[in-house]
Amino acid sequence: MIGGMRYTPCRAVIAVCVIAAILLFVGASSHVTDLLSHGLHPYDWAPGWLNLYWSSLALFDALAAVFLIRGKRRGIDLACVIMATDLAANWYAVYGIQHSSLADQPGLQRLTVFAALVLGTGMGVVDVFAILPRRLAELARYGIDGKASLLRRHGDSRLGHRQTPAPLATLHG
16 A cells, blocks of 8 residues: 555645645644633643643644645654544543543544544655655656656666667757
8 A cells, every 4th residue: 555655646645735734723723722711731630741732732733734734744744643642642531531432522533533544644655745846856857758758769778678879960960
């Protein structure tokens, strides 16, 4: 599956990254709202470390979203770390502290689906953020036909076959 992601159209990867960035901004705004209205400990029922973690997501969610929008690989990496730890923290809060279930928590259901999207994208991305600029540079340098067509015209051995070189007059004329 990972090899198949290399051939995923850039439009699809960009669309997923934009959706993830938007949803990370939604999460950041939710955490900022909690910070402004309740301070660093917005949830009385949760331990202090969990409150501090969720409050820190006001910064980290926004940072990951900005990196994603700017096309930085660290954006998807940070989003994966955030989603894995946030999902673990929320599952712990629901099952370990509130003694509830997934069926009773629509917020946890949405978070689980979003985490699956982010983690699935993050584990499948073969450095798309490096592939896209390289491809654009290749298009600018070699044109729409690409490098293989240029190499074919000049009989390059990297293509696995040799062509007879063109006469000198056609190369310079």
